[in-house]
Structures are given as structure tokens and as C-alpha cells.
Amino acid sequence: MKPVSGDRWRGVVERTWRPAALLATCLAIWHLITVSGLVEAYLVPSPSKTFQLLVDKWSYLWGHTWVTTYETILGFVIAGILGVLVAVAMVYSRTIESTAYPLLLFAQVIPKIAIAPLFVVWLGFGFEPKVVVAVLMAFFPVVISTVTGLKSVDTEMLELSATMGGGPIKTFVKIRFPAALPHLFAGLKVAVTLAVTGAVVGEFVGSNEGLGYVILQANGNMDTPMLFAGLIVISVVGILLFLLLDLAEQLMLPWHSSRRGAAVTTLLAKGGT
């Protein structure tokens, strides 16, 4: 039942031409604004100038991109593991749930940018405070989605499991956790984009490398082309990490993906909100 390659490519084209057209339109409008003279060139650089800079300064940008990506991934992984563990504890213990929930909510509503300086004071100018901010940003959606996923299991399925005598560990491994995976992935996809934001916010507060540093430097020098270039690279990092998770989801949960539609569709659905 493999589609012939011609059909397959037609499918890819059908799914991608709309977002591609939208992107092209945005670039065209950006271009028109800069050539029209409505806005001064030093305020909004033209797309061509920005992309030229991306090419020219690639080796400079690449080093900083790697730093931010590293902080993002580290923060995301830590948040993912911690989030799942906390969610499991909360689902299996009423006491833990009622005790931890207010603290969790507090950690979520407190503005990360406001506490980031504190982490710089505590942890210095290295990568650690950035990772901590990324963890704080990404943690909450993972916990919430995992709790929802673990609670979404059929009571009938759990009753059945009780009559099969598998015990709580087998029930978790074979029934509850796999059933929660679609929810978990939804949370992870939100989390990874927030982790990027967290890393950049951390860099804003105090650093000498990373894309947040690049943007701050460009800002200080009124170097708007570099500022735009930095923003574009940050977005690309976020989108690539998101797509990577989407791909992982499709590979790990083919039973779920096949019922849900293609990756690009979800990207648009999520990105649009």
C-alpha cells in the first residue's frame, strides 16, 4: 500500500504550497515596505540585505546558534524528564498532587524574565542560568499534558488490567504510559518552543555568547540587519526542533499519527494559535 513516488510528491506539494505562498507573500510585503521608502532603511533592512548578512556572517552566527541550541536542548530534556516524573507522582498520589499543584502554578505564573537575573547572580555567566530558565519555561506544559494523558486512560481498561493481575508497574508500562504518549508529545512540542524562548531570555540577562547576546549586541550598535538575522535564526532553530519532535512522534506513534493527519498540518494548527 505504498504510494507511488509521483503521488507522494504531489501530496507534499499539496500540503506545503499554501504555507510557502504565505511566507512568500510576507517576504514580498517586507520587501515592498523597504523599497517604498515609507520606513527608513536603518530601521527595517530589506530582506535581501538581511539574507546577504546571514550568508556573510554565517560563521559568526553559527557559533552563537550552537550555544543557544545546546542550552535549549539541555533545558528541554531536563524539563521533559522532570515534568514526566512529577506528572506520574501527581497522578498516583492525591497528596502529592494537592501539595505540588499550587507551587507548580506559582512557578508558572512568575515572569521568567523577572527571575532570570537571580539565576545569573546565583549561577554566573555560563550556560547554567540559561538552562535553568529554559527548564522553567518548558516544564509546565510537560507536566500538564502528561497528567492529562495519564488520566485519560479508560477506567474499563484499568479494571480489565486489574482482572489480568498485572500489577501497577505492568499496568503503567503497558497501558497507562503508552496511552498518555499522544498528550505527552503535544506538551513536548509546546515545551520545545518555550525552551528556545527561555534560553534566549537567559542570554538577554547576562552572557557573552548565544543568539540572545547577538541580538543585544546588534541592538546596541543599531545594527538592524543583524538583529533581523538573529531573529530569523532563532525562529529557524525553534521550528526545526519542533519538526524533529513531530517526526519522532510519527515514528513512535504511527497508530496515532495516521489518524491525525500530516506534520505540516499540525505545525500550522499549533503555530497559528
Added chain:
Amino acid sequence: MSTVGMSVTLGTTTSAVAIDDVSVRFQSKRTEVTAIGQVSLDVAPGEFVSIVGPSGCGKSTLLKLVSGLLKPSSGSVTLLGEEVRGPRHDIGFVFQRAALLEWRSARKNILLQAEMRGMNAAEAGKRADELIEMTGLAGFENALPHELSGGMQQRVALCRALLHQPRVLLMDEPFGALDALTREQMNVELHRVWRETGTTVLLVTHSIAESVYLANRVIVLTQRPAVVKEVIEVDLPAERDYSATMARAEFAAATAHIRDLLGAVTGHD
């Protein structure tokens, strides 16, 4: 009365299921609801017993008591000679919804039973293949649940419930969500499977025809709080061809009688 040879000779052995003066009360916010009044019921090994009653009368609660998923407020339930004190593992359970794991193929869903119990994998695989053959699932072993029709899904659930060769099979409206034609086919297959395995079956159903066609005895419950209104011995041959059975006078009489009883009990208030 019964012409079914199986249940006649079993009088001296212990019951497969013995429900003894059981009652169930649920505590809601302000009031106490009695779901089941005093109910007693003995089911002989190998017997097929159908339970019918008005909606919400506690039929399903009765099965949960037998499986140990629920504790009675008073009275006791004995399963295979041993009092039920917690979830029992020596039964098979089929729900109205197939309750399949959607990431597992039909065969792997059946084998979940074996994995949870730590059964020998080779033996379980062989048994699963036999059941797949018996229930007409051959060719669909590797299909995922969402690729299967409702009837096929329920066949998978039945195979899963039978994998460990339980001596008692509990079925809670297993065919309630199926269309009429599929339901008849499933009735015929369940009848055959029961005859081949010799398992004791407790079936909760809303279909009067189904309850009579399949069972040795039909238990008619009253409205909540449920008590046994009447026990009907089904006077039909052991070998039951579907159409021929439907056409029999005994079948018509039994279904009419049950319909009267249900009409009478629902007409109370």
C-alpha cells in the same frame, strides 16, 4: 425442566459462582442509594446464565461483584469455591466497549492478557492463534483496532478474555454497540465458542432474544434496588441453530414471558 445435559448432572459439585444474599449501597452526597437489594444466585460450572433487567438496575454492578472489582455492602460472593475479596484473576471480562489498546494489533491486544499474567509466550501465541481461528479473526491479526469494525473489535476482546482459559467468563452487554445483523452473528459465534470451551458464562444484556438464545437460564431483575424477579429455565436444545431457534414455540414463549416481566417491573413507578 432443562434439556441441556450439562447443568443437570452438576448438582453435586460446587457452584462456579455463588452470590449469597448480596446487597450494594452507594453513598452519595446526602442520600444512600441501594443499587442491589438482596440477591442470591448460583451458577453451575459450564452453565450459561443471562441477566436482564431495566436500564440502570445494577446488572453491571453484579458482574463487578463477581470479578471482585467491587465489594458488596453485605453478603458474600464465592467464585470457583473461593470467596471474592479483591479483583480476581481467574476470570475473563468483556465490556460493552471493546477497550482495546489502539497502538497494538489485534493479535497483540489478545496477547496483552498473557503479558500481564506472565504466561509462557510460545503457549500463549499458540492459544491466541487458535482463538483467532475460532472467532473468524484470521487475516486480521495484524490490523490495528481503528482498522477493524465494531464486531471485529469485540471478537478481539472476546479472544483476549478467553486466552488464559478462564473457567468463568463475565460479559457486560458485549454486543450492545453493534448493529442488529452483526449482533446476531456474534450471538451465533458466542454460542459456538461456549459449546467448544465449556466455560461458565454470565452475560448481562438488554436484548431479550439474545438472553434466551444463548442461555440455560435467564435471570430477570427488578428495578433498583435490584432483586431477582424470576428465573427462567430456557427449554431449548443444546445445539441451537439461529433461525430454527427463533422459530420455535418455546423460544417465543420464553421471550414473551420475559417481555411481560420487564414490562411489569418497569410499569411499577
